[in-house]
Amino acid sequence: MASKNFFLVGDDVSTTQSILVPPTYGPDELKRAVARHFHIVQPSGVSFHTSYGSINTVSDVLDANEPIGIRIDNQAVREPDGPEGLPIVGSFYEIFPDHLGNHTRLFRQYGGLIKTTNMGKTNYLTDDPEIAAVALNESIYFSKKINEDHPLWGVKDNIATFVGDTETETWRLSHKFLPTSMGPKAVRHYAPLIQETVRRSFAVFDAFAESGRSWNGYQYMVKLASETIGKVILGQNFGHLVNADAPFHPIPLSILTMFQLNKRVASRGAWYQNLPFGDPKKLRETHKLCYALIEGIVSDIETSDTAMPKMPMAEAALKASNLVEYLIKGTDEKGETFPRSMIVPNIVMLTSAGFTTTASLLSWLIYSVTEHPGNQERLLQELVNNGISETTEWSVDLVSKLSFLDKFVKETQRLHNPAFQPARTAKTDVIVPGGYRLKADSVVVCALHSLHTNPNHWHDPSQFDPDRWDTAEVKGRHRGMYLPFATGPRGCIGFNFALLEAKIIFSELIYRYEFIRDGSENVQYDPEFQLVRPLNLYVDLVIRHKRLVHATQSHQEREQYETRGDPRHISSENTLVPDEHTRTSASNQPLAPWTNGTYATPNSSLEETLNEPASLPLMIQGGDPMQDFATFLESIGLSEQWESEGLPSMEQWIFPTDSAVAPQAGLKDAVPNEFDSEDRSLQNHTAEEALFSNFGSRLPSLQPDGSEAENRLQSSADTIRLHSIHNISESQYRSFLNTIDGFHRVLPKGFAPPSKYALSRFLHGFIDGLNEHLPFIHSPTLHIESCNSALVLAIAACGSQYRFETSQGVQLFYAARAIVLETMKQKGFGIQAGYTNSAQCNSPAAAFPSNFLPGAAAEDNFDETVEIIQTLLLLIIYATWGNNGTIAQELGFLDNTLASLVRAHGLNEPPQSFDLMDDSNDVNWHTWVSRELNRRTKFVAYCFLNLHCLMYNTPPLLLNADLGLDMPCSNALWSAQNANEWRLAYESVGKRSNISFQRSFASLFSKGELSATDETPSTALGNHILLHALFQQLYFARQLCLFPLDHDHQAREITGLDAVLRTWKSRWKDTPESSTDPRNPAGPIAFTSAALLGQIYVRIQVDLGPHRALMTRDPSTIARALVNAPQTIVRGPGLITALLHAVHALSIPVQLGIDFVARTHSFYWSVQHCLAAVEYAHLLTRWLLALPGPTEPSRHERMLFLWITRLLDETEHGIRVPMENRLNLIQNLDTGRQLSISIIRVWARIFNGNTSWEIVDVVSASLKAYADLLEQSWS
Incomplete structure (x- = not known):
């Protein structure tokens, strides 16, 4: 083992350090070893250099006769640069008062990591996604340690979440209890409360609209958001919505004061914080007041006679009437509650963060909708299209359907994110991406506004464009480019609630009102507040039904509006909102509240909502599996338009309209309104939308009319024709017989080859049947006169099953088996006379000759071996799915032989990638087919051997880790019937490189998006392969479990597949070929995957x-x-x-x-x-x-x-x-x-x-x- 000298380029060569380099190291292993030694965060950025240039291999490193220099991202190691600053105040005047704008200016001047000083404090700010990601995700190099340089030093409290250090026992306790209360399952219960709160606010906003008064957007969003948070966290009604002039409650008012004072005090340095007068004194007094107020509320809840009993925290999160009660009564696995001394500090922080961030976001949403014309109409149209009405019962699931709303919120957060400076502290000296060196205890602040508008990563970043979130560029973005809620272990635990609250409130306001900016001056943000909030956002409101039903403006008023360009003057003829007399649903229910009636407002409290009797049938929303039926279908990849095919809804199955079987009204009234909303939404889909859905109908009619079938075939780029083999000619048949005759000595006694017509019939049966389910035989290039006779017989044996000629199939099986084993024996593949002993094939190296191993075979030998593999695979399929006991006994031998042969032949891609050559299309096509056929054959072998594991509970013979192949291509390429058709398809989709199996499989666990433009999208066969890989993962997880899975959560924890399966389902839905129509032109594989998916879910619960x-x-x-x-x-x-x-x-x-x-x-x-x-x-x-x-x-x-x-x-x-x-x-x-x-x-x-x-x-x-x-x- 050699010792080599390394140094960091940028440092003097005399600083070299010695590192042992084993010759067995690969390049990545060497990079990791060097990175660990020099504390380089990202090993992938390491490169090696000598005076002769860069070196790329371990052998080059070992051969180097001089110290080896290390660069990071091809950069020399250096200290971050920044403005020089003034004595004492440092960079203060370089940054304040416009810190957002100045940050961006400084990044353009000094690079992606800049050093700033301010009143004796040093911070390092970044707009680089790589640096932000490594800092926020925390590791052995970074943590949230709030030291004197940290922006939160002035409010540090190690007992409270958000403002305490990560590596403390109190933080671990907080993050043990708090996430459960803010997770998806708990958050779904908050939708009714948010809905009730925003609808109570209509009395306030209607008064503004009626009086024509403009109002401060941020001030009233604070009232609205804090009213919700007050109930959810404290169980308190702050009284903000009694009328337009209701005063602020002391708790939110004291929190807002603290947020302003802390930013002001912290920005002036440590010396200022301890002054006995002025803002520092006021901050301490306000802090004390806020804590005292919340301590009183906690004590009242603690001693309340109506408090619930203690219970496990997962249950308490769903039953507690507020978060305080949850923390008091929820218990962990040891039966212990959250420490009483920690409740008040954490409640203060949760209340503070809860309403201030949401209020800022809502304010910026209102700003965006008034500043960027056309978006208000699009938002409203989406609400109408989804059947939203004044009586809609909001749910997490309903919110998730509003795709444009989601994009609009994301774009607003990108440009106006409330939080703007999450910070992490270096735990040791460290080198971050870009080659920047940081000392231990350095504080890295992620400048989110600059990060979200970095022109190196965002196209036209200053442009407000919600549709950018549909582009491949943004979908494939670096994980550090967009961090509205930070990320990592200290990411915002309340983001689920924050987004739900903002989206429901904003949707309700957009549906009822048109927002109009009052004034044309630029809206300013507050530079002395802890969050980014607008200072001078004033808006007017117009109630939508007033515009539509009560056109009361005089001609003179309208003329004045037009002269001023007032956007309130929009004729009803051009509005997106339908007239109440002309736009109704099929059930004659109005699609929006166009009347001037009294608005119905629910009055139930959160406690009443959570403890109401369990009426049926009720669908709980959110991350819960029991969503409404349409969403459940979507979640497993089935069509959301299934009702358009005439199939009844789940609710209709249970409660048919037939009066003879209809239930009593009391039970029927319990059906949630989501069903009605969905019905209306579905009726708005055009026939074309249903026809061209990527997912197809849930259950297709078996005999579609001609026009439907024709349109389906024209609707997808992945359309394939029904495969057909040309009728076998006499010469082809004679050539086939001659080939078989060469093996007459080993053929079963009495075997008679099938007639020409029988052979043709069986081949068609195979192509139309089995090859649709397992597409690894390329029928357009299949010629019986030139391919292995054993393969033809094996294909015919399987095809006979689809023509119901079982007796013929048995004879063909034995004939194919005899020929393929004789072929293997002649080629020295380790098959001896006693070939039924499977132990002889356990060692690939011993079983197969050296000239067979990868890299040593000629192309012809390569193709011939693939045909042998295909033959064995077909024999295994026949033996598995047939019902001949004698044949089934050979499965062990055939399985081991196939696995050994596949391993020996190679499970990695050829070293040279495929490129179009100057030869004819026909040459290119056959070269490409050879590669793809090899890939598909081995993948199908892997899947089928996996199926044996599933059927017989035997260990899989080919493991996930073995597969070094690229994923299979699309059906458009595979099914091309000739070279010219293939060339057209290849030039449109085939030039992108196929993603590897390992990367695709790993992305299911890392939630990585595979939308890069240089890689092919997922395919139905690829998704099916991944599902088999997940089953194998489940199988081994079960085998490694040393105790019974006695509890539901244990099953999910042991297997760890819940989130992975959700990622797979998302991938399935994004795949163009996906459909649960078994007659899908792209084949029934996606339909089969739905069955395997369900089987995996069952196996997680019951291992049968x-x-x-x-x-x-x-x-x-x-x-x-x-x-x-x-x-x-x-x-x-x-x-x-x-x-x-x-x-x-x-x-x-x-x-x-x-x-x-x-x-x-x-x-x-x-x-x-x-x-x-x-x-x-x-x-x-x-x-x-x-x-x-x-x-x-x-x-x-x-x-x-x-x-x-x-x-x-x-x-x-x-x-x-x-x-x-x-x-x-x-x-x-x-x-x-x-x-x-x-x-x-x-x-x-x-x-x-x-x-x-x-x-x-x-x-x-x-x-x-x-x-x-x-x-x-x-x-």
Whole structure:
């Protein structure tokens, strides 16, 4: 092991330091070792240099005969530069009073990290995304340590969040309790309170509109935001909305005073802070007053007779009437509550940050909507399009549908973010990106305004453009470019609530009022306030229904408005808002409140909202899996336009309009208004929108009319034609027979080759059937006269299954097997006479000759070996999905042989990338096909061996870590029928490099966006591969678990896949080829992925893998294994998602018709669906039997119970009980047993007969036997 001398370029060469460099190091390992030694934050930026130039390899480093210089991002190491400053005051006058503008000026002058001094304090400011990201994410190099240079030094309190050091026990306690109370599940409960608060404010704003008075935007947004926060955190009504002139409550007033005084005092240095007079004294007194006021509220809640009992904090977050009560009564896993001494400081900070940031954001939203014409109309139109009305019940889910609102808020935060100086402190001497050296305890301040408007990273950064958030440039941005809530462990824990509050309030105001700026002077921000707030934002309001219904302006008034250019004068003919007499929904309900009636305002408190009786069916919103049905479909990649195809909604399934089965009014009234809103929204979609949806309909009609089919084919760039192989010519057939004849000595006795017509029939069956589900055979270039005869026979064997000629398939299987094994033996692939001993193929190096290993084979040998791999893969598919016990016994040998062959052939991309050559299109096409075919073959082999893991609970033979391949291409490229068609497709989408599997898989865990313009987007096959990789991750997580998963949260923590699956679903939805139409022109792979996704969700909850006995192929044995599987099931929030997938899967064939699906869908449904059905049926059975337990069924469970009973009404297994009485049976054990057996029998019938593969019949018979055994044991 050699020792080499390194030094930092920029330092003297005499500062060299010795580092051991093992010769086994790769370049990245060396960079990491050097970075650790020199405290360089980002190893990827390290480069090595000598007097001869840069060196790039470890061997070059080891061969260097002189000290090696280190550059970071190709820069010499240097100290940050900045304005020289004046004595004592330093850079004060270089920065204040316009610190936002001056920051930007200084960055342009001195670079991405600048040094500033102010009254003895030194800060380092950055507008570089790389530096901001590494500082805020914290590490061994950075933390939030509030020292004397830190902007928050004047208000430091280590007991309180936001203003305390990170590495303290109090911070860990705060971040143990507080995030639970502000997480997505808790935040969803706040929507009704926010809605109630903003609607109470209408009395104030209506008064301004009626009187024509302008008002200070920030002042009244403070009143509105603090009114909400007062209830959520303190349970207090501040009285800000009693009337327009209501005074400020002392608590928010004292907080605003502290924010102003702290900025003013802190900016003047440490000497100023301790003065016994002036602002420092006032700050201390205000601080003391605020703490005393909140201490009184905490004490009152603590001693209240109505306070709830102590309970786990996850439960307390959903039941507490306010945050103070949560902190008092919530307990951790040890049963301990939040320390009493820490409650008041943390409540002060949460209250302060809660309303001040939201008030500033709302003010800047009002500024943006008045400053940039056209956006107000777009916002209003989006609300109308989504069915928003004066009676809309807001929810997290409804807010998430407002895509333009989201972009508008983001763009406003980019230019006018309330917070502007999050800071972190260096824990040691460190070198950050760009080569800047910082000493220990240096404070790095992220100048968010400059960061968000950095022209090196944002196009036209000063332009207000909400649509920039749809561009690939912004979607693929660096993670440090946009940090409105900071990031890392000290990122804002309340951002979920802040965005929900701002979006609901702003939407309600936009819907009711038109905002008009009063005056034309520039709006100024306050340079002496802790946040960025507008000082002189004055606005007028016009109530929208006044404009539309009461045109009371005189001609003279209108002329004056036009002369002044007053935007209030807009004719009703040109408005986006419909007239009440002409624009109504299909149900004759007005789409907006165009009348002058009294506005209905809810009066319920937060406590009443959270503790109201659990009416049904109620959908809880937010991060909860039980969203409204349309959003649930969207969350698993299904269409949001499913109703446009004539399918009823979930609510209609449970509550049909038929009076014979309609429930009583009391129950029906409990259906949330989101359903009505969604109905109206869906009716506004045009037929074209439904037709050209990327997601397709949830369940397509089986025989679309010609125009629909034609339009579907023209609607997607990824459209493919139905594959067709030319009729086999006589010469081709003779050539095929001659090739087979060369293996007559090893062919099974009595084997007769298929006739020309049978062979053609079987090949078509394969291409139209199996190859649609597993597309790794390239049919346009498949020629039977030139490819391996074993491959042709294997294709024919599988294709015979799709022509229901099973006996022919068995003969073809044995013939293909004999030829491929003989071929491998002749080529020295380690296949001996006793080839059935799989141990002989366990070692790739021993099994295959040296000239076969990657890099040593000629191109012809390469293609021939891929054909052998394809043949083995097809034989494995046939043995797995058929029902021949003798053939199935060879799976172990075939699996090991395939895995060994794939490994030996190589799971990495060729060293040379594909580029178009000057040759003909035909040459380019065949070269490209060879690479893509190799890639797809190995990926499908990986997936199918993974499927064996799923079916038989055997370890996967190809691991995620083995795959060094790029992801497969799009269907447009793969399915091109000739070279010219391929060239056109390649030039439009193929020039971008394919993303590697490893990077794509890693991005699911890192939430990275894959939208770079130089890489191909996701494909349906690629997404399917990633889902198999996630299943493998789950399998090994289960194997490593040393104790039973007794609790719902344990299952989710052990597997860690909840967030990853959400990322996968988002990727699925963004994929152009994605559709759950099994007849999708791009193939049914995306439809199959939906089944695998549901199966993974089920496996997270119940690991049925070891208890299915599918290997036996015996229905009785499989049924007994299911009966004897573990009976326990953990009911909890995590189970709901799995149950939704299980019930939704059942609803598809029920709604289409069970017998209809059983007899017509064998081509469309893959075997994956029947395998998933076993787990769905078992899960629902165990859940239904667990409902009579001591725990009351949740709202979600009651909803699912009703849905199941309504679905079974469509079969002969329905329960003959009126809908309104069915909830009385939810904890009846006999009812649970009856429903369980019914569900199993329905699935058994769906997969009974008329299937291409016998394994489906085995599953059907096993489910029937399972139901029989349960029925016998319960009778």
